[in-house]
Amino acid sequence: MFIFYSPLFWILALPGLVLGLFAQSRVKGAFNKYSKVRTHRNVTGAEVARTLLDAQGLYDVSIERTQGNLSDHYDPRSKVLRLSPAVHDQPSVAAAGVAAHEMGHALQDAGGYAALNLRSALVPAANLGSSLAPMIFMVGLFMDVLIKGTGLGYYISLLGVGLFGLAVLFTLITLPVEFDASKRAKKLLVSNGILFEDEMQGVNKVLDAAALTYVAAAVAAIGQLLYYVAILGGRRD
Ligand SMILES: [Zn+2]
Numbered sequence: 563m564f565i566f567y568s569p570l571f572w573i574l575a576l577p578g579l580v581l582g583l584f585a586q587s588r589v590k591g592a593f594n595k596y597s598k599v600r601t602h603r604n605v606t607g608a609e610v611a612r613t614l615l616d617a618q619g620l621y622d623v624s625i626e627r628t629q630g631n632l633s634d635h636y637d638p639r640s641k642v643l644r645l646s647p648a649v650h651d652q653p654s655v656a657a658a659g660v661a662a663h664e665m666g667h668a669l670q671d672a673g674g675y676a677a678l679n680l681r682s683a684l685v686p687a688a689n690l691g692s693s694l695a696p697m698i699f700m701v702g703l704f705m706d707v708l709i710k711g712t713g714l715g716y717y718i719s720l721l722g723v724g725l726f727g728l729a730v731l732f733t734l735i736t737l738p739v740e741f742d743a744s745k746r747a748k749k750l751l752v753s754n755g756i757l758f759e760d761e762m763q764g765v766n767k768v769l770d771a772a773a774l775t776y777v778a779a780a781v782a783a784i785g786q787l788l789y790y791v792a793i794l795g796g797r798r799d
Pocket residue numbers: 663664667740743
């Protein structure tokens with residue numbers, strides 16, 4: 563692909579790429595480290611989530627064990643908290659932090675948190691944007707070269723940029739959703755007496771590193787969008 567030879571591409575893509583790799587290694591490092599630290603109360607991630615959900619009156623939210631590594635998530639459609647084995651089964655500080663974070667999403671859902679609703683509504687458009695938009699953009703560029711003068715290729719590329727903008731919007735609206743879930747988690751872990759203050763450093767390290775991966779995704783998406791805009795700007799007659 564010709565884009566990989568473009569210095570502009572690398573200037574715009576590199577910050578997100580580097581930050582992403584850095585954040586990924588931070589998450590893995592922090593999770594591995596605090597997976598080995600047992601909580602004083604010796605409760606598993608599943609027990610932490612159940613206790614916090616019940617304390618908030620969210621009895622209808624169920625907890626399932628799912629496969630994979632760091633695959634933990636909350637599914638708002640089926641009201642299920644899915645926790646990976648290392649979180650679900652383990653009485654570690656890392657497991658407590660991740661379980662409480664996912665519980666934070668369930669709490670957002672129950673409270674009608676606006677950013678979460680907007681994020682959920684954007685999922686189909688964002689998926690379409692991130693998968694199809696680069697292709698539509700390229701097709702527009704080629705058409706611009708093949709059939710000059712009609713301007714049709716330009717508008718097809720513009721459509722691609724617009725679609726990709728929805729994917730960027732999704733990565734941006736994800737930020738307050740993730741930050742808020744972690745904020746709720748940290749607060750409730752202490753106020754419900756699940757973790758003690760001296761255990762919160764580990765929770766902070768794990769959740770803050772996870773938050774950084776979302777920042778990296780947003781930076782990468784913005785970089786890609788700017789690259790498309792720059793190319794399109796250069797093409798316009
Ligand atoms: Zn989250």
